[in-house]
Amino acid sequence: MQDELIIKYIRKRKEEGMEMLIDSYRGLITSVIRRHLGVLINYEEECVSDVLLSIWDSIKSFDKSKNDFKNWVCAISKYKAIDYKRKYISKIETTDISQELYYIDTDLMKAEIEEEIKEILSHLNDKDRELFIKHYLEGESLESIAVKNNAKVSNLYNRLSRGRKRIRESISK
Numbered sequence: 001m002q003d004e005l006i007i008k009y010i011r012k013r014k015e016e017g018m019e020m021l022i023d024s025y026r027g028l029i030t031s032v033i034r035r036h037l038g039v040l041i042n043y044e045e046e047c048v049s050d051v052l053l054s055i056w057d058s059i060k061s062f063d064k065s066k067n068d069f070k071n072w073v074c075a076i077s078k079y080k081a082i083d084y085k086r087k088y089i090s091k092i093e094t095t096d097i098s099q100e101l102y103y104i105d106t107d108l109m110k111a112e113i114e115e116e117i118k119e120i121l122s123h124l125n126d127k128d129r130e131l132f133i134k135h136y137l138e139g140e141s142l143e144s145i146a147v148k149n150n151a152k153v154s155n156l157y158n159r160l161s162r163g164r165k166r167i168r169e170s171i172s173k
Contacts, residue, residue: 003069010059018056021073028070029077036081043084051080123170128163131156 002024009017026048033047054076062072117137121129134140135156142160146153 007059007062007064007069010056018052021055022052025070025073029073032074032077033081036078037085040085040088043088047081047084050084051077054080120167120171123166124163128159131159132163135160 002020006017006020006024009020011017029048029051030044033044033051034041037044037047051073055073058076062069067075121132124132131145134145135142142153142156145151146156
């Protein structure tokens with residue numbers, strides 16, 4: 001009933017029809033546009049306005065025997081958003097990082113990483129800290145570490161697992 005009144009008012013070019021349309025369908029129109037515009041959120045309001053204008057201009061082409069008014073509004077919203085995407089996607093600036101010059105202080109970066117590692121490993125006892133350093137940082141295999149320390153590989157796996165758990169718990173606090 002509401003849709004028929006909206007259609008009737010817009011066909012007669014009465015502003016109340018547009019007000020009713022906005023009250024009833026603005027949320028739906030916006031959500032359809034947002035879904036299809038993607039990264040072009042800056043153009044959302046403009047696109048909503050264009051959809052409303054398009055409905056105003058093309059209401060005579062609406063045929064309720066062919067389609068539901070709500071679906072017709074959604075279709076207009078979808079295709080208008082796709083048009084906007086085609087039109088404005090080229091305006092998004094992309095930067096090719098290979099063309100830019102970046103100066104990185106590798107010594108500073110290494111120092112920061114070492115500091116972070118030291119902080120993370122500070123939650124472990126000396127034996128586990130040494131195991132983590134040898135296995136994860138130096139890339140030594142557990143079999144090799146087990147032979148050097150006269151230990152079982154399964155024990156080393158258990159120590160690594162408990163150590164990771166301890167680190168996770170301390171970081172999440």
